[in-house]
Amino acid sequence: MIGITSFGAYIPRGRLNRAVAAKTHAWSSPGLMAQARGERAMANWDEDSLTMAVEAARHTLAGRKIDLGAVYLGSTTHPFDDRQNAGVVAAALDLPETVATADFAGSLKAGTAALIAALDRVGAGQAGEVLAVAADRRRARAASVQELMYGDAAAAFTLGSSDVIAEYLGSHSVSTDFVDHYRAAGQPFDYQWEERWLRDEAFQKWLPEAIRDGLARLGVAAGSVDQFMLAEPAPRLAAGVARRLGIADDAVADGLHGTVGQTGAAHASLMLAAALENAKPGQTLVVVGFGQGCDVLAFRVTPAISQLAPRTAVAACLARRKEEKDYARFQAFNDVVTLEKGLRAEANPQTALSAMYRNRRMLLGLVGGRCRKCGTPQFPAALRCVNPGCHHAEEMDPYRFADEPARIKTWSCDWLTYTPEPPAHYGMIEFECGGRFMADITDWDLGQVSVGQSVRMVFRVRGRDPQRGMIRYFWKAAPLATAREA
Amino acid sequence: MAEGIRDKVAILGMGCSRFGERWDMGAEELMEEAFSEALADAGIEPRQIGAAWLGSCMDEVNIGKSATPASVALRLDNIPVTRVENYCATGTEAFRGAVYAVAAGACDIALAIGVEKLKDTGYGGLPGLEIGSMPPLWWPNMSAPGVFAQVASAYMERYKVPRDTLKRALAEISAKSHVNGVKNPKAHLRKPVSCDAIMGAPMIAEPLGLFDCCGVSDGSACAIVTTPEIARSLGKHPDQLVTVKALQLALSNGAEGGYNDWDGSYILTTRKAAQRAYAEAGIKKPREELSMFEVHDCFSITELVTMEDLGLSEDGGAVKDVMDGFYNADGKIPCQIDGGLKCFGHPIGASGIRMIYEMYLQLQGRAGERQLQDPRYGLTHNLGGFPHQNVVGISIVGHYR
Numbered sequence: 048m049i050g051i052t053s054f055g056a057y058i059p060r061g062r063l064n065r066a067v068a069a070k071t072h073a074w075s076s077p078g079l080m081a082q083a084r085g086e087r088a089m090a091n092w093d094e095d096s097l098t099m100a101v102e103a104a105r106h107t108l109a110g111r112k113i114d115l116g117a118v119y120l121g122s123t124t125h126p127f128d129d130r131q132n133a134g135v136v137a138a139a140l141d142l143p144e145t146v147a148t149a150d151f152a153g154s155l156k157a158g159t160a161a162l163i164a165a166l167d168r169v170g171a172g173q174a175g176e177v178l179a180v181a182a183d184r185r186r187a188r189a190a191s192v193q194e195l196m197y198g199d200a201a202a203a204f205t206l207g208s209s210d211v212i213a214e215y216l217g218s219h220s221v222s223t224d225f226v227d228h229y230r231a232a233g234q235p236f237d238y239q240w241e242e243r244w245l246r247d248e249a250f251q252k253w254l255p256e257a258i259r260d261g262l263a264r265l266g267v268a269a270g271s272v273d274q275f276m277l278a279e280p281a282p283r284l285a286a287g288v289a290r291r292l293g294i295a296d297d298a299v300a301d302g303l304h305g306t307v308g309q310t311g312a313a314h315a316s317l318m319l320a321a322a323l324e325n326a327k328p329g330q331t332l333v334v335v336g337f338g339q340g341c342d343v344l345a346f347r348v349t350p351a352i353s354q355l356a357p358r359t360a361v362a363a364c365l366a367r368r369k370e371e372k373d374y375a376r377f378q379a380f381n382d383v384v385t386l387e388k389g390l391r392a393e394a395n396p397q398t399a400l401s402a403m404y405r406n407r408r409m410l411l412g413l414v415g416g417r418c419r420k421c422g423t424p425q426f427p428a429a430l431r432c433v434n435p436g437c438h439h440a441e442e443m444d445p446y447r448f449a450d451e452p453a454r455i456k457t458w459s460c461d462w463l464t465y466t467p468e469p470p471a472h473y474g475m476i477e478f479e480c481g482g483r484f485m486a487d488i489t490d491w492d493l494g495q496v497s498v499g500q501s502v503r504m505v506f507r508v509r510g511r512d513p514q515r516g517m518i519r520y521f522w523k524a525a526p527l528a529t530a531r532e533a
Numbered sequence: 534m535a536e537g538i539r540d541k542v543a544i545l546g547m548g549c550s551r552f553g554e555r556w557d558m559g560a561e562e563l564m565e566e567a568f569s570e571a572l573a574d575a576g577i578e579p580r581q582i583g584a585a586w587l588g589s590c591m592d593e594v595n596i597g598k599s600a601t602p603a604s605v606a607l608r609l610d611n612i613p614v615t616r617v618e619n620y621c622a623t624g625t626e627a628f629r630g631a632v633y634a635v636a637a638g639a640c641d642i643a644l645a646i647g648v649e650k651l652k653d654t655g656y657g658g659l660p661g662l663e664i665g666s667m668p669p670l671w672w673p674n675m676s677a678p679g680v681f682a683q684v685a686s687a688y689m690e691r692y693k694v695p696r697d698t699l700k701r702a703l704a705e706i707s708a709k710s711h712v713n714g715v716k717n718p719k720a721h722l723r724k725p726v727s728c729d730a731i732m733g734a735p736m737i738a739e740p741l742g743l744f745d746c747c748g749v750s751d752g753s754a755c756a757i758v759t760t761p762e763i764a765r766s767l768g769k770h771p772d773q774l775v776t777v778k779a780l781q782l783a784l785s786n787g788a789e790g791g792y793n794d795w796d797g798s799y800i801l802t803t804r805k806a807a808q809r810a811y812a813e814a815g816i817k818k819p820r821e822e823l824s825m826f827e828v829h830d831c832f833s834i835t836e837l838v839t840m841e842d843l844g845l846s847e848d849g850g851a852v853k854d855v856m857d858g859f860y861n862a863d864g865k866i867p868c869q870i871d872g873g874l875k876c877f878g879h880p881i882g883a884s885g886i887r888m889i890y891e892m893y894l895q896l897q898g899r900a901g902e903r904q905l906q907d908p909r910y911g912l913t914h915n916l917g918g919f920p921h922q923n924v925v926g927i928s929i930v931g932h933y934r
Contacts, residue, residue, distance in 0.1 A: 390656040399666035410670055425791050427671075433791040457687045457797040461679030461738040463658055470738075473673035474683060475921060477793055485680075485790060485921060487673045498690040509670065521671045 049169045050211040050346060052113075052176060053355065055106025056202040056320040057099050058307055058364035060490060061089035061371050061380075065195050068374045072190040082195045087308030089371055090199040092380045092467040093489055093507040096122040096182040097132050098520070099201035099313075101139040101506040104180050105450075106359040107203040108140065115142055115205070116175025117168055121151035121161035121312050122182050123230070126518050135520065136180060139506045141412035141447050155278065157181065157312040158202075159336030159344060163218045165206045166344075170215075176207035183311030188236050189383045196281065198308020200364075202316035212355055213323060213332065213346035219261030222340040225249055227280065242281055249337075250284045255291040258335060261343030262292070269293035273330035276300045276318035278337050280309060294333075306365055315342075321361035326352055369492070379467065391465040395510075398517045408445065413504060413522045415482060416443025424448070424482040446482075448504060453478045453524065455500045458488065472496055476504075476524045487523040501527040537813040541636045543764040543776045543933060545757045546575025549890045552752035552878030553721040560589070560596045560650040561606035563753040567883075568607050568646060575642075575757040576767060579607065582757065583640025585614040588627030588647035589882040590917075592618070594660055595650035596882075603646055620917025621831065622782075623647060624754065624885025625926030629780055631758050641763055646755035647887075649880035659749055659881075678738035678746055680919040681832040685740050687797030688838060692849040696740055702852040703833035704731040707744050709861050710830065710869045714876025716902040721748040721878030745833040750878025754886035756893075761933055774933035775896045778814035778910065781806045781927045790921035800835075802925040803842035803914065811844075814929040816910065820845050823866055824908035825895060827888035829916035830873045839914055840868075862903065870895065870903050885926055888913035892930050 069083035090099065100120055118140075120133035127135075133148035151161040158181025165179035182201035187193035206215075227245040228237045258277075262269055269292045277285035282304040289299045300318050303310075310317055315336040322332055328350040336342040371377060378384045408414040409427045416428025420439035423432060424446045432439045458474030465471075472488035474496075488496060489507055502524035509521040548570030550563045558566075572579065587603040589596040596602050600614035619626040624647035631643035654660045659677055673679075689699055708728050714720040726744060734742035759767075764774055783806035789795040807819075816822045823845070830836035837855065840846040845866060846854045854860065860868035871877050871891040874884060892911030894900045915926040 390654070391661060394661040396663065396666075396669050398670070402666040403670060406667065406670070423792065429787075433787050435786075435788045435792065435794070457683035459679050459682035459686060459738045459741075461676050461682070462735075463678055463737050464674045464676035466674060471674055471676075471679065473675065473679065474686070475790070475797060481793055483791060483793055484671075485673060485675070485919075498686055510674075519670055 048211050048214050049166060049208045050206065050215040051204050051213040051323070052207040052210050053107050053111060053205040054203065054320045054323050054360060055103050055109070055358055056200065056317055056360040056364055057102035057106065058088045058200045058361070059090045059094055059099065060367050060369045061091060062086040062368050063089045063371045063374070063377050067372050068195060068377065071374050076190050079190065079192065079195060082192055085305035086370065087195065088198040088200055088310070089377055090184050090380065091490060093523070094184065094199070095126050095508060096124045096184050096201070097126050097135055098506050098508060099184065099199065100136050100180040100182040100203070103182065103201035103203040104136060104140055104178055107178065107205055109358060110356050113205065114175040115146055115178055116173050117147040117149070117165065117177045118142065119149050119151060119161040119165050119177065119179045120182070121157035121180070123152060123155060123157060123312050124184050125150055125152055135411060138407060138411035139520070141408065141414055141449070155280070155312050155314070155338030156336040156340065156342050158314070158316045159334070159342035162204065162316065162344065163220070163342060166215050169206045169208055176205045179204050179206060181313040181316040183313045185237070185311050186235055186381050186383065189378060193237060193239065196304070196309050198310045200307055200310040200313050200317050202313055202320040204316070210351055211349055212352040213326070213348050216267060216345040216347055217265045219264050219343045220340065221257040223253065225253070225339055245280065246284060250288055254337070254341060255288050257341050258288065258343055259292055262333070265345045267331060267333065267345050270295070271331050272298050272333050274298055274300050274322040274326070274332045276315060276322055276332070276334040278315035278318060278335060280337060317361060323352070324360050324362055328352060389465060395512050395514060397515065398512060398519055410521055412447060413449040414445050414447045417446040418443055424478065424480050426482050426484050448478055448482060449522065451478045451480050453502050453504065455488070455496065455498055455502060455524065456483060457498065458496055460496065476502060488526065489523040490525040496526060503527055538632060538636055538780050539778050539813055539815065540761065540776045540933060542632045542758050543761040543774050544893055544930070545577070545642065545759045545764050545767065545769065546571045547756045547890045547893050548574060549719060549754040549887055550752050551719045552750040552880060554652050555751035556652065558751065560602060560648050563650065563751060564603060564606050564646055564648045567753040567755045571755045571757050577642065577757065580610045582609065582612060582642050582644045584612055584631070584634050585609055585644040585646065586627040586630035587614060587616045588618070588623040588645070588885070589616065589649060590618055590620060590623045591649060591651065591660055591662065591881060593663055595653050596648060619924045621829065621881050622885060622915040622917035622924040622926040623882045624887065625913070625915040625928060626885070627882070628756055628886055628889060628928065629782065629926065631756065632777055632780055635758050635760060642757060642759045644755060644757050645886060646753065647883035647885060648753035649882045650751050651749050651880060652751050657749065675919065676738065678741050678832060681835050682738040682741045683797060684838055684920050685834045688834070691796055691798040694852060698852065700732055700740060701728065702837060702855045703745055704728040705855050706830070706833040706836050707731050707875055710873045710875035713862055713870055713903060714872030717872050717877060720872040720876050721750045722872070722876040741832055741834065747831050747874035748876065748878040750880045752878055752880035752883045752887070754883040754890050756886055756889060771933055773897055775893050775930050776933045777928065778931050779810035779927070779929040781810040781813065783809070783925050785918070785922045787922070797920065799838050800842050800916065800920055800923065800925065802923055803839055803916065806925045806927040807843045810927040810929055814910070816929070819843065820866070823910050823912055825867045825870055825892065825905055826912040826914065827869060827871065827873065827891055828914040830869060830875050831879065831916070835916065836868070843912070843914065867905055870905060885913065885915035888915065889928055889930060896930065896932060
C-alpha cells in the first residue's frame with residue numbers, strides 16, 4: 048500500500064478584510080462590493096511561496112524521523128525561475144544533500160502534479176518517502192476581482208509505503224489548453240477571461256466528464272465519495288459538478304473562499320489537508336486539481352490516521368489569525384503601489400553567492416555548532432568555542448536551532464532603520480538549549496513584544512535586492528503569544 | 534610586566550573644530566580648523582610632527598579610504614600617517630596610536646586627528662555602514678538607536694524599573710547635557726530642553742525618543758603629543774602639563790552576542806576597560822577620585838548604564854544618582870560638562886579626541902564659562918559598535934606627577 052503518511056499546512060496569519068479593500072475601490076469599481084464578503088489570507092512582506100512551503104513542510108515533518116528521498120514543490124509563483132526552489136526548501140529543512148528535488152510549475156495543477164509525481168516515485172519503489180509541497184502567493188492588480196478572491200497558503204504531504212494514513216487509489220489526468228486565465232513569463236499579473244465562460248464551458252462540460260472518466264478508471268463510485276475537494280477557481284462551482292457526477296451534496300468540501308481565498312496551485316492540497324484533519328478510517332477522498340485540464344486523485348483513509356499526532360494544518364492556521372483592516376498595508380506588501388521608502392532603503396549590497404554557498408547550512412538550515420569539549424550550542428558555528436570558560440579550538444558538531452524553544456532576551460522596535468513594515472522589530476533571541484543571536488522579529492503585534500516572550504524560529508525573506516533580482520532568505524523569531532503554534 | 538602608559542606622554546596641544554551641520558565645509562577644511570588650533574596651542578610647526586594617526590569611521594561618505602586625505606589636507610611632511618577605524622571608538626584609537634608611538638620612542642612628537650563629515654548623506658541620523666559580505670545575510674537592519682534601545686529593555690527587566698521611571702531618568706540625562714551645551718560655543722546643540730519636551734518627543738526606537746539620541750554632526754578634533762621632557766624643553770610649564778594616566782581598550786569576543794550569560798543591561802567591555810584603566814592610573818576609588826568625565830552618550834540609556842559600568846554608580850543605582858543630580862555641572866562628578874555627544878555633537882572619528890580635548894581644557898583652567906573648580910582626573914569613555922559586540926576605549930588624563 049502506498050499513500051499519504053503525514054500532512055501539514057500553512058496559512059499566513061494576516062487576513063485582509065475584503066470589505067475594506069472593496070470600499071476603497073468603490074468609487075471606480077462598485078461591482079467589487081459583490082465580492083466583499085469574508086476575508087482572504089495575506090502573506091507578510093517577508094513571505095513568499097518558498098517560505099510558506101517550508102513552514103507547511105515543517106508542520107508535516109514535525110515529530111517524525113523519516114528518510115526523505117525527494118522533495119517536490121508545485122507553484123505558479125516560484126520565487127526563482129532558475130535556482131531550484133524545492134532545493135531551497137530541502138536546505139531550509141536541513142535535509143541531506145543527497146535528496147532529489149524538483150519544481151513543478153506552469154499551471155494551477157502544479158500542486159497536484161507534484162503530488163502525483165511523488166506518489167509515482169514511491170510506487171516505483173524508490174528509496175525513502177517523498178515530500179510534496181504546494182504553495183502560491185499570487186499577486187493581483189489593485190481593484191481587480193482577483194485581488195479580493197486570491198489567498199496565500201501552502202500545504203504539504205509526505206508520501207510513503209508504511210504507516211499510510213490515506214491509501215492512494217490512483218489518479219487520472221486530462222490536459223487541455225483551456226485558457227480561462229494566463230500569466231506570461233515575466234508578467235506580474237494574470238490576464239482573466241469571462242467567468243461565465245469558465246463556468247459554462249469547463250464546469251458544466253469537459254470537467255465533469257473528465258472527473259467521471261477518472262472515477263470510473265479508479266473504480267470509485269460517485270455515491271461512495273465521502274469528501275470531494277475540487278480546487279474551483281471561483282466560489283460555488285464545485286457543487287454543480289458534484290451534482291452532475293452524483294456525488295452527495297454533503298461530500299462537497301468547503302472551498303475556503305470565505306476564510307483563505309483561492310490559493311492557486313496550493314488549493315487542491317490545502318483542501319485535501321483540511322479533509323484529512325477530520326477524516327475517518329474507511330472514507331473515500333477525491334481531490335481535483337484544475338488548470339488547463341485536471342488531475343483527479345482518490346484516496347481511502349486507513350485506521351492509521353487515528354495514530355497520527357496532532358498537527359498544525361488548516362484548522363490551526365485558521366485559528367492563528369490577524370485581521371488586516373488596513374488595505375494600504377496589503378498594497379505595500381504586494382508591491383502594487385509606488386511607496387516612498389526613504390533614502391535608507393537605497394542601501395542594498397550585492398549578495399556574495401560564494402559566501403552564501405559556504406554558509407548554506409547556517410543561512411538556510413539555521414545550523415550552528417556544538418562545542419565538542421563543553422557541549423555549548425552556538426550560532427553561528429565557529430572554529431573556537433564562544434563559551435568564555437572554554438574557547439576550545441576544534442571543528443564543532445553541527446547543531447540545528449530551527450526547532451529549539453527560544454525567548455526574547457532584549458528587543459526594540461526601530462522607526463529609523465529601513466524595513467518594508469515599520470517599525471523594525473529585532474532583538475537578542477536566546478535558545479533554551481544554549482546559544483543566542485540578534486535576530487529579526489516577524490509577525491509581531493505593535494505593543495505586544497516583551498522580554499521573556501517565547502518565539503518560534505521561522506524561515507523568511509531577510510531582504511530583497513530588486514536591482515539584481517536576489518532574494519535573501521534567513522530565519523526570524525515569531526512571537527508565540529501571537530503565533531499559537533506547536 | 535608591562536609598566537603601562539601613566540605619565541609617559543604629555544599633551545602638547547589640542548584643537549577642535551566647531552561641531553554641527555557644517556554645510557560650509559568638507560572633511561579637509563574641518564581637519565584644518567582643528568589642526569591649526571592645535572598647532573598654535575602646541576607652539577610648533579607641522580614639520581616637527583614625526584608621525585600621525587587619522588581616525589575616521591565612515592569612509593563611505595566623504596573622507597574616503599587610507600590616511601592620505603589627512604596627509605594631503607594638512608600638507609604633512611611625508612611622514613608616516615596611518616588611518617585607524619574602530620567604529621565610534623575610532624577617535625580614541627587614533628589618540629592611542631600617537632601616544633604609544635611617543636611612549637615607544639618611535640618619534641618625538643605625534644599627531645592624532647579624528648574627523649567625520651556625516652552631513653553629506655541626504656538624510657538624518659547616521660548613515661548605514663558597509664558591514665561585509667556575511668552580516669547582511671543574517672543580521673537585522675540594525676540602527677544605532679535600535680541596538681542601544683535593547684539595553685533599556687534589559688535594564689528595565691533586570692532592575693524592575695518601570696518604563697516611566699526610566700524615561701524620566703533618561704530625560705534628566707539629556708536635559709543636563711542640553712544645559713551644559715549652552716555654555717559651549719563649539720557645541721552643535723546649544724538650547725536648553727525641558728524634560729517634558731524630551732519625554733514627549735517622537736519615538737525613534739522604543740523606548741528612546743528623538744532627544745534620547747545624540748547629535749549627528751560634522752567635526753574634527755586633534756591632539757599633538759610628546760614626552761613630558763620634550764614638552765618642558767619646548768617651554769611648557771610643568772604645572773600646566775597634562776599627561777596620559779591610562780589608555781585602555783577592550784573588545785567583545787562574541788560572548789555577549791553568542792553565549793547565554795550576559796543579560797544585556799550593561800556593557801561588558803566598559804567594565805573590563807575601566808578596571809584596567811583605574812589600575813593603570815592608580816585610581817582606587819573612582820567615585821571619590823575622579824573629578825569629571827565624558828562618556829559615550831550616543832543615547833541617554835548608554836550614559837545611564839555607563840555610570841554603573843565605570844563603577845561610579847552602584848549596579849541599579851544610576852537612576853537615583855541621575856535624579857539626585859550627582860552628574861550635573863554642580864554635582865559631585867560632572868559628566869558631559871561640554872554637552873557630550875548629545876549636544877557637542879558626534880562626528881564619529883573625532884568624538885574620542887573631542888572628549889579628551891574637554892578634559893584637557895578643564896585641567897588647564899581654559900574651559901571658560903563651564904570651567905570646573907580644580908579638577909584632578911578626567912576620564913573619557915568612547916564606545917563603538919553594538920552593546921552585544923563592541924569596542925570600548927577609555928582614557929584618563931590628569932596633571933603631570
